[in-house]
Structures are given as structure tokens and as C-alpha cells.
Amino acid sequence: MDATLKDRIPISEPDLSGKELEYAAECVRSGWISSLGAYVTRFESSFASFCGARHGVATANGTAAIHLALVALGIKPGDEVIVPTLTFVASANAVTYTGARPVFADSDAATWTISPQDIERKIGPRTRAVLVVHLYGHPVDMAPILDIARKHKLWVIEDAAEAHGTEYRGRRVGNLGDVGTFSFYGNKTITTGEGGMIVTDDDNLRARLTLLRDQAMSPERRYWHDEIGFNYRLTNLQAAIGVAQLERIETFLARKRAIARCYADLLADVPGLTLAPEAPWAKSSFWMYTVLVEDGFPLDRDRLAAHLAEQGIDTRPVFHPMHTLPPYRAAGPFPVAENLARRGINLPSSVRLTDAQIQRVAGAIRSAR
Ligand SMILES: *Cc1c(COP(=O)(O)O)cnc(C)c1O
Numbered sequence: 001m002d003a004t005l006k007d008r009i010p011i012s013e014p015d016l017s018g019k020e021l022e023y024a025a026e027c028v029r030s031g032w033i034s035s036l037g038a039y040v041t042r043f044e045s046s047f048a049s050f051c052g053a054r055h056g057v058a059t060a061n062g063t064a065a066i067h068l069a070l071v072a073l074g075i076k077p078g079d080e081v082i083v084p085t086l087t088f089v090a091s092a093n094a095v096t097y098t099g100a101r102p103v104f105a106d107s108d109a110a111t112w113t114i115s116p117q118d119i120e121r122k123i124g125p126r127t128r129a130v131l132v133v134h135l136y137g138h139p140v141d142m143a144p145i146l147d148i149a150r151k152h153k154l155w156v157i158e159d160a161a162e163a164h165g166t167e168y169r170g171r172r173v174g175n176l177g178d179v180g181t182f183s184f185y186g187n188k189t190i191t192t193g194e195g196g197m198i199v200t201d202d203d204n205l206r207a208r209l210t211l212l213r214d215q216a217m218s219p220e221r222r223y224w225h226d227e228i229g230f231n232y233r234l235t236n237l238q239a240a241i242g243v244a245q246l247e248r249i250e251t252f253l254a255r256k257r258a259i260a261r262c263y264a265d266l267l268a269d270v271p272g273l274t275l276a277p278e279a280p281w282a283k284s285s286f287w288m289y290t291v292l293v294e295d296g297f298p299l300d301r302d303r304l305a306a307h308l309a310e311q312g313i314d315t316r317p318v319f320h321p322m323h324t325l326p327p328y329r330a331a332g333p334f335p336v337a338e339n340l341a342r343r344g345i346n347l348p349s350s351v352r353l354t355d356a357q358i359q360r361v362a363g364a365i366r367s368a369r
Contacts, residue, residue, distance in 0.1 A: 037236025062183025
């Protein structure tokens with residue numbers, strides 16, 4: 001029996017019921033719809049202070065944010081950057097765009113994020129940086145990684161696309177390493193449709209980032225370019241929506257955590273399910289609530305997804321590890337990431353999800369045979 005469209009529970013949908021329309025309309029009325037405009041700088045400064053950083057540099061999307069950050073740090077062809085194998089493909093692609101090579105590290109079984117031990121094993125003479133990913137909203141264990149990076153003189157970039165407001169030992173992620181990047185794609189914790197942001201405390205890095213974002217046009221001489229830059233700008237129209245979203249981010253974050261608590265309560269006693277982790281030092285933003293379907297569960301992950309789809313419930317499988325994709329095929333071993341990828345399923349996690357809908361999802365999981 002197919003649920004009607006009305007009863008369908010999406011994996012994610014944006015909540016645009018604040019001042020998004022008002023601010024966007026103001027852009028249209030005033031004609032400030034391109035990348036100059038007050039909303040861009042306002043979004044940059046308010047998002048940076050949300051992250052506890054001095055500077056924000058808005059970009060066209062989260063992938064562009066990572067690429068720009070790597071270029072500004074001087075990552076170039078021949079370099080290697082260590083990246084978790086379990087991530088969204090953008091993390092690896094952004095490294096490839098610079099001409100550097102992503103070198104993959106396995107996941108940590110306790111946090112599902114990059115393993116500090118495996119980072120250390122993957123360091124070679126060409127390694128220049130570590131790009132960590134706060135996967136599904138859970139923070140990476142930064143302290144050991146920052147130690148390793150200091151010892152080997154490596155940059156640390158945080159891909160925080162899935163982790164707006166996530167806390168590591170009481171501090172928000174994004175400004176824990178050298179530079180942090182965010183995405184505002186439609187399914188992220190706050191959205192501008194498409195959009196991204198880089199945050200940093202470093203004045204020189206910020207100047208590099210803004211220069212490179214705007215075709216590297218000389219600030220002293222118009223249409224003079226000393227090097228090859230990019231057009232990676234965010235529009236004022238998008239930033240207007242971002243400002244409105246940011247006004248309500250605390251409510252969104254509280255709701256994400258309440259959804260996670262609700263799922264955890266309803267699913268705790270289901271045999272064969274492993275629930276999303278939260279380390280004692282972590283405050284996860286639970287961007288996507290994720291569970292592992294173990295051998296003790298009556299169905300495997302894909303059969304559970306099909307069973308939920310029949311009931312009108314959208315889910316997503318955990319990402320395929322990068323080392324299994326054709327452009328990045330690499331020999332392991334990556335046992336932890338492969339296990340997570342085989343068993344992991346993202347459950348509906350939209351801030352607009354009602355408690356009744358969460359109960360329906362949990363009920364459908366409990367009745368799966
Ligand atoms: C969404 C995402 C990105 C890229 O963001 P876009 O805005 O879609 O380019 C990068 N890394 C991770 C881990 C993501 O989830």
C-alpha cells in the first residue's frame with residue numbers, strides 16, 4: 001500500500017517560514033540581487049560570530065568553499081591531503097580540483113568520523129593537510145588530530161557542511177583548525193538554496209580568500225589579475241535568505257536534538273539496531289539521524305529502506321566510501337567505513353518533522369519483518 005503524497009515523510013525539507021520572503025523581496029525591490037549588497041556582508045559577519053570566528057567569506061556553495069580554502073592555503077599539484085573515505089564526494093573532489101591527491105583514512109568506530117590513528121598512518125612526504133569532516137553533525141575528535149598536524153606541520157581544514165552549531169568540548173566547530181567550511185544547500189541545517197561559507201580568524205587568509213573568490217582582481221588596479229582566480233561569489237538574494245535562516249538557527253538546532261532524543265527513546269530496545277553515537281565530549285547537531293542495521297535485525301539495510309519507502313517514509317543510505325568510487329578506487333583496508341556504509345541509514349531529520357511523524361517512522365522500523 002503506497003502512502004499518498006500528503007502522508008509522505010521526507011528525509012529533509014527546509015523551513016522558510018521566518019523572514020526569508022521579506023528579506024528576499026527587499027532585494028528584488030531594491031535591485032540588489034547580485035553579489036554586491038548589504039546582506040552578503042551581514043551574513044558573513046553574523047555567521048562567523050555564530051562560529052566564534054573573526055571572519056566569514058561567503059561562497060557559491062560548500063564545494064567551492066572547500067576548494068577556495070585549499071587554494072588559499074597553497075595546496076597544489078603534487079601535494080597530498082588526507083580525507084576520510086566516508087564522506088560526501090565534495091570533500092574529495094575539492095582536493096582533486098587543486099591538482100592535489102586525496103589520500104583516504106578509515107573511520108573511527110566510536111564517532112563514525114575520521115580516525116586519528118589512521119591519519120597518522122597515511123602521512124607521507126607529500127602530505128600537506130588534513131581535511132576532517134564532522135559527519136552527519138557529530139564532531140571529529142580534534143585534539144589528537146591537531147597534535148598530529150602540529151607535529152608534522154600540516155594544515156587542518158574542517159569540512160563542517162553537515163555540522164552548523166555542532167560543539168566539540170564546548171566550542172562550535174569551524175574555527176578549531178586553520179580554516180572551516182560550511183554548505184547552505186537545501187537539506188543542510190540552514191539553507192540559502194545553494195551557498196557556502198569559509199570561516200577563519202586569520203586576516204591574511206581572509207584577504208586571500210576574498211581576492212581568489214572574485215577572479216583575483218587586483219584591489220589597486222581594476223581588471224588587473226596577477227593570478228587565476230574564480231567566480232565563487234554568493235548573491236545578496238541568497239544571503240538575504242541566509243540571514244533570515246540564521247535568525248532561527250538556535251530553534252532549528254534544539255529541534256534536531258529533540259528529534260534525535262525522540263528516535264533514541266523509541267528505538268533503544270529494538271534488537272539489531274545501533275543508534276547514532278554522541279561522544280562524552282561532543283554535542284552533535286544530529287544533522288541527519290542515522291542508525292546501523294546490524295545482523296540481529298530481521299531485514300538488512302536495503303530491505304529496511306524498501307520497507308520504509310512502501311510506507312511513504314524517505315531514507316538515505318550512508319555514503320559509499322570514496323575508495324569504492326570509480327575515480328578514487330583505492331585498496332584498503334577501511335573496515336570501519338565499509339561496515340558503516342553497508343549498515344547505515346539516514347532517517348527523516350527535517351526540523352519540520354512532527355513528533356507523530358517520528359512515532360510513525362519508529363513504528364514502521366519496529367514492525368519490519
Ligand atoms: C553538502 C556537503 C558538501 C558540499 O556542499 P555543496 O554546498 O552541496 O557544494 C561538502 N561536504 C559535505 C560533507 C557535505 O555534506
